Amino acid sequence: MAIVVKARKMTLMERIYFPAIIKGLLLTLAHMFKKKTTLLFPEVKKVLPFGYRGAHRLNKDEQGRVKCVACEMCAVACPAHCITIEGMESGWDDREKIPRTFQIDMLRCIFCGMCVEACPEDAIDMTNNIDLVATTREEMIWDKERLLTNYERTRDQNGTLGQSLRGGLISFTRPRGHLLTPPGKH
Ligand code: SF4
Numbered sequence: 001m002a003i004v005v006k007a008r009k010m011t012l013m014e015r016i017y018f019p020a021i022i023k024g025l026l027l028t029l030a031h032m033f034k035k036k037t038t039l040l041f042p043e044v045k046k047v048l049p050f051g052y053r054g055a056h057r058l059n060k061d062e063q064g065r066v067k068c069v070a071c072e073m074c075a076v077a078c079p080a081h082c083i084t085i086e087g088m089e090s091g092w093d094d095r096e097k098i099p100r101t102f103q104i105d106m107l108r109c110i111f112c113g114m115c116v117e118a119c120p121e122d123a124i125d126m127t128n129n130i131d132l133v134a135t136t137r138e139e140m141i142w143d144k145e146r147l148l149t150n151y152e153r154t155r156d157q158n159g160t161l162g163q164s165l166r167g168g169l170i171s172f173t174r175p176r177g178h179l180l181t182p183p184g185k186h
């Protein structure tokens with residue numbers, strides 16, 4: 001047996017739409033006096049939480065030299081395989097190698113922080129720099145110079161991921177230094 005459903009007739013108030021418009025305007029008015037959740041970025045920067053995982057940086061030592069020893073542990077730990085490193089002899093007494101090239105493909109990065117955790121030299125860190133805008137894919141590949149520039153830009157920053165890990169404020173489930181086995185290397 002077929003069931004016939006008759007459309008409900010609209011009331012006069014519903015047909016003239018006026019009360020609904022007034023209701024909508026009152027709602028808009030009420031929101032105008034509420035605390036704003038939007039920011040005028042980039043003029044106004046958002047205060048990000050301690051240990052935020054934003055753009056990477058390559059840290060420098062006390063003598064202003066790159067801390068990285070090109071061991072590639074960060075590249076091995078990276079689940080997105082977006083770190084590419086080419087090492088070279090440092091020519092310094094205190095370490096064998098330094099990176100000739102160091103690249104992070106920010107388009108592939110999932111900002112997990114594994115690279116920071118894996119680094120034995122505290123040479124790579126993540127900052128609260130969220131300025132990751134680019135117009136080409138190439139611009140999103142951050143090279144050594146750009147990563148070192150981000151260090152200069154954020155060196156006084158309190159609350160990088162590395163600081164949080166060292167201070168025990170953030171802990172991953174894996175014990176520190178235990179690397180994930182990359183695919184095909186079981
Ligand atoms: S944050 Fe994660 S995905 Fe990005 S480079 Fe580091 S390990 Fe790779």
Ligand code: SF4
Nearest residue numbers: 068069071072074119
């Ligand atoms: S793990 Fe640290 S020291 Fe090793 S290559 Fe990566 S950033 Fe450099």
